[in-house]
């Protein structure tokens with residue numbers, strides 16, 4: 160088979176595969192992403208307990224966040240990445256919401272207000 164005959168055959172095979180919905184190279188991956196827990200202290204044990212109970216409610220009611228990135232070059236390449244966010248993001252977001260004056264310490268009042276807004 161010469162190059163002149165190979166090229167139309169190869170093009171025909173690629174078009175045929177494309178018509179069947181086939182892709183020569185396909186990659187699907189999942190990346191788990193999390194962040195460091197933010198440092199926080201609590202005014203009292205009661206503030207910590209109230210805060211952690213509220214965080215568990217938030218965690219139970221929220222679905223894991225996901226994002227997908229995909230790109231395709233028809234017939235040749237299909238590439239997709241799914242990013243799944245970890246549990247520290249819920250905790251850190253809860254700290255940002257609860258510690259309203261951003262002093263790094265959650266008071267009983269801040270914990271109670273946070274707990275009341277998560278019901």
Ligand SMILES: [Ca+2]
Pocket residue numbers: 258259260261262263264265266269
């Ligand atoms: Ca505070």
